[in-house]
Amino acid sequence: QKEVEQDPGPLSVPEGAIVSLNCTYSNSAFQYFMWYRQYSRKGPELLMYTYSSGNKEDGRFTAQVDKSSKYISLFIRDSQPSDSATYLCAMSDSGGGADGLTFGKGTHLIIQP
Amino acid sequence: SAVISQKPSRDICQRGTSLTIQCQVDSQVTMMFWYRQQPGQSLTLIATANQGSEATYESGFVIDKFPISRPNLTFSTLTVSNMSPEDSSIYLCSVAPTPGGPYGYTFGSGTRLTVV
Numbered sequence: 183q184k185e186v187e188q189d190p191g192p193l194s195v196p197e198g199a200i201v202s203l204n205c206t207y208s209n210s211a212f213q214y215f216m217w218y219r220q221y222s223r224k225g226p227e228l229l230m231y232t233y234s235s236g237n238k239e240d241g242r243f244t245a246q247v248d249k250s251s252k253y254i255s256l257f258i259r260d261s262q263p264s265d266s267a268t269y270l271c272a273m274s275d276s277g278g279g280a281d282g283l284t285f286g287k288g289t290h291l292i293i294q295p
Numbered sequence: 296s297a298v299i300s301q302k303p304s305r306d307i308c309q310r311g312t313s314l315t316i317q318c319q320v321d322s323q324v325t326m327m328f329w330y331r332q333q334p335g336q337s338l339t340l341i342a343t344a345n346q347g348s349e350a351t352y353e354s355g356f357v358i359d360k361f362p363i364s365r366p367n368l369t370f371s372t373l374t375v376s377n378m379s380p381e382d383s384s385i386y387l388c389s390v391a392p393t394p395g396g397p398y399g400y401t402f403g404s405g406t407r408l409t410v411v
Contacts, residue, residue, distance in 0.1 A: 280343075285337040286337060287336060287337045290338070
């Protein structure tokens with residue numbers, strides 16, 4: 183069983199729709215959860231960061247973490263064509279930056295105009 | 296957050312040769328990380344590079360294949376040695392969050408390597 187499971191898609195939705203992206207994980211030691219956006223031929227760009235369980239909102243983006251279920255989500259409201267990208271979930275059990283991140287495979291999202 | 300310059304952005308190499316990828320950061324950072332992103336796969340951590348000490352490699356990656364240098368707090372290189380077509384991938388460097396700064400690992404734009 184892989185440490186982090188993420189549906190690679192592609193996920194295609196019409197402009198303006200609410201998008202839901204999800205990851206499940208198996209390592210209960212993970213405490214720091216991130217979502218990255220990666221455009222084609224670019225490096226990953228940090229979108230959201232959450233520590234432990236709970237919700238975090240930033241503009242059109244909401245990140246949710248449910249540690250009891252080992253399940254994290256990213257919601258995108260009022261989706262735009264410019265949101266079309268690959269979204270990667272990432273996790274760490276260390277907050278000090280001494281360890282690297284464990285990633286999901288990424289979900290390829292397409293927002294149709 | 297730190298700004299990372301990574302080069303080359305892409306290269307096509309002959310099998311059996313080696314390629315060195317450079318990563319320059321605009322600020323001093325303690326920890327740097329090297330990842331591989333194979334088509335359809337997760338970003339996979341290759342090794343962690345701490346200035347002044349030997350790099351720490353993840354399971355499945357060895358120093359002879361992926362030697363890393365970390366001569367100072369703003370620079371690192373990853374060499375892909377004796378390349379085969381299976382090494383065709385995107386290679387990315389990353390830096391850890393700065394103590395006291397906003398949390399989040401920053402990534403370079405990646406090196407797209409094709410081995411023929």
